[in-house]
Amino acid sequence: xxxLLLEDSDFVAADRAIVRDRRxxxxxxxxxxxxxxxxxVGRIDGLMGQARLLRLEAAEAELQVRLDQPPPAKLPxxxxxxxxxxxxxxxxxxxxxxxxxxxxxxxxxxxxxxSFWQTPFLHxxxxxxxLILGLEQARDTxxxxxxxxxxxxxxxxxxxxxxxxxxxxxxxxxxDHGACPRALAQPVTLAIGxxxxxxxxxxxxxxxxxxAPVQLGERILRVETAVTALLARLF
Amino acid sequence: xxxLLLEDSDFVAADRAIVRDRRxxxxxxxxxxxxxxxxxVGRIDGLMGQARLLRLEAAEAELQVRLDQPPPAKLPxxxxxxxxxxxxxxxxxxxxxxxxxxxxxxxxxxxxxxSFWQTPFLHxxxxxxxLILGLEQARDTxxxxxxxxxxxxxxxxxxxxxxxxxxxxxxxxxxDHGACPRALAQPVTLAIGxxxxxxxxxxxxxxxxxxAPVQLGERILRVETAVTALLARLF
Numbered sequence: 001x002x003x004l005l006l007e008d009s010d011f012v013a014a015d016r017a018i019v020r021d022r023r024x025x026x027x028x029x030x031x032x033x034x035x036x037x038x039x040x041v042g043r044i045d046g047l048m049g050q051a052r053l054l055r056l057e058a059a060e061a062e063l064q065v066r067l068d069q070p071p072p073a074k075l076p077x078x079x080x081x082x083x084x085x086x087x088x089x090x091x092x093x094x095x096x097x098x099x100x101x102x103x104x105x106x107x108x109x110x111x112x113x114x115s116f117w118q119t120p121f122l123h124x125x126x127x128x129x130x131l132i133l134g135l136e137q138a139r140d141t142x143x144x145x146x147x148x149x150x151x152x153x154x155x156x157x158x159x160x161x162x163x164x165x166x167x168x169x170x171x172x173x174x175x176d177h178g179a180c181p182r183a184l185a186q187p188v189t190l191a192i193g194x195x196x197x198x199x200x201x202x203x204x205x206x207x208x209x210x211x212a213p214v215q216l217g218e219r220i221l222r223v224e225t226a227v228t229a230l231l232a233r234l235f
Numbered sequence: 236x237x238x239l240l241l242e243d244s245d246f247v248a249a250d251r252a253i254v255r256d257r258r259x260x261x262x263x264x265x266x267x268x269x270x271x272x273x274x275x276v277g278r279i280d281g282l283m284g285q286a287r288l289l290r291l292e293a294a295e296a297e298l299q300v301r302l303d304q305p306p307p308a309k310l311p312x313x314x315x316x317x318x319x320x321x322x323x324x325x326x327x328x329x330x331x332x333x334x335x336x337x338x339x340x341x342x343x344x345x346x347x348x349x350s351f352w353q354t355p356f357l358h359x360x361x362x363x364x365x366l367i368l369g370l371e372q373a374r375d376t377x378x379x380x381x382x383x384x385x386x387x388x389x390x391x392x393x394x395x396x397x398x399x400x401x402x403x404x405x406x407x408x409x410x411d412h413g414a415c416p417r418a419l420a421q422p423v424t425l426a427i428g429x430x431x432x433x434x435x436x437x438x439x440x441x442x443x444x445x446x447a448p449v450q451l452g453e454r455i456l457r458v459e460t461a462v463t464a465l466l467a468r469l470f
Contacts, residue, residue: 072453138454218307219373229467
């Protein structure tokens with residue numbers, strides 16, 4: 001937790017907040033904080049700044065808060081991701097938030113196991129929790145938007161062309177086509193497939209929506225590693 | 236397992252191998268393989284190619300093997316990594332192997348918790364197991380070299396200058412210095428710190444050994460994410 005993120009409901013006055021839950025435990029056990037300490041804080045979807053710990057007790061902590069810095073810029077990216085297996089989904093949500101992705105679409109694909117859609121980790125509160133862990137790690141306050149699309153074809157035919165409009169559209173896909181471009185400044189829509197990859201039909205449909213295949217080399221990376229590697233190369 | 240990796244001891248003839256253990260379970264349960272199937276295989280530290288499944292039984296599988304392709308090229312990199320926490324170490328070993336790092340030095344640092352050095356995951360057989368999982372993922376056969384250095388100062392003063400000689404030396408460190416370079420073709424020695432980062436003394440000592448600090452932006456990434464992001468940007 002490199003940034004203590006405050007919810008609107010934590011505020012008891014414009015410059016005062018009360019913290020309980022997981023964050024209080026963290027202050028006690030990891031930070032080993034004491035009254036009077038200064039901490040980095042941010043308000044979810046708001047500014048970042050400093051807080052002074054007015055009191056730290058077993059049941060709650062009270063903070064005097066000054067928020068005066070903007071959060072870091074997001075990447076100019078919409079990321080489409082074939083729904084990963086639940087354990088990986090949790091980590092990827094953290095990674096996506098920590099790397100500054102502003103919008104994530106979790107998408108069905110032929111090679112996504114149907115059971116993955118049953119995971120409790122797709123509940124909005126569970127998604128939000130993982131995103132917040134990623135924001136705390138990276139020192140950001142802005143929650144990414146997460147869109148869930150259980151049907152590939154209607155999404156790619158009807159919604160994707162508009163979503164990708166005005167951006168460079170890319171599909172990460174191994175094969176004999178161009179290398180993933182580097183150091184872009186323009187907006188990008190990037191689609192990353194499931195373990196085992198997109199099937200040819202899906203690559204064709206994504207191409208019809210304006211997304212061109214690019215590859216990262218002959219090594220096959222885990223989805224989680226591929227997400228990070230592609231973002232680090234693109235921006 | 237995108238590549239079935241064979242040990243020397245699996246071979247019963249120049250072109251025949253018998254597989255048991257975890258790989259046999261994988262053939263049965265994940266691949267749902269059958270006699271006559273063709274599989275991608277590789278020999279550890281050797282060539283890659285195809286195998287035909289001569290028989291697949293509950294206790295063992297017999298393969299006819301033809302190895303005729305070189306494994307993918309490694310990155311021109313020596314990676315120094317402050318020893319991560321055990322759970323992360325396992326994943327990082329897989330990631331490092333899958334991304335093609337040929338040499339990894341696990342190094343002490345002021346902010347490495349002493350208990351991390353007690354983990355059973357540092358035993359050579361455990362390290363090898365994680366590396367093999369990474370090679371199987373990426374389709375590579377060449378095991379990275381892993382060097383364990385429990386003492387920062389003697390390593391950085393006495394061994395590092397020679398290890399880094401002829402390469403571009405870099406230390407990943409947040410702060411007001413140059414951005415991590417991109418798309419290098421030359422050899423690199425890259426040092427990545429622990430959670431919480433290197434202390435200034437360590438950055439100074441690494442600089443004396445020829446490693447210059449570079450940064451990845453204002454977001455603070457988990458070590459695992461930082462490793463992937465830095466490698467994807469450098470090469």
